[in-house]
Amino acid sequence: MECQPAITRQDVAEQPVALRAVGARKVVAEGVPSGSDPHPADGPRVLAMLRIGAAGRNALPTAHSWCSCGRDFKAFGHQQIARLADDHTRHRDQCPLLTRGKEAA
Helix, strand or coil, rough: CCCCCCCCCCCCCCCCCCCCCCCCCCEECCCEEECCCCCCCCCCCEEEEEEEEECCCCCCCCCEECCCCCCCEEEEEEHHHHHHHHHHHHHHHCEEEEEEEEHHH
């Protein structure tokens, strides 16, 4: 049985590394994007959201208040969540992105 010669780094050709951009759109044909646009220009969109949740019994409740204007707050515990919910409601009445549609209607 013959021994194989050791392969050195110089003997191995550099393999091209295929980089893929995360979230990059795939193109079926030139100029034709595949799939639907994740940010449609028309139709209903979520502009503000208040999410309140708890993992289970005796768990610490959490809340997340988000608005497309850049507002992003989190709260933990009953009292903080109550204050965040009140603040979220006030923000919905004052935010220019949310009140613009109400004035037009």
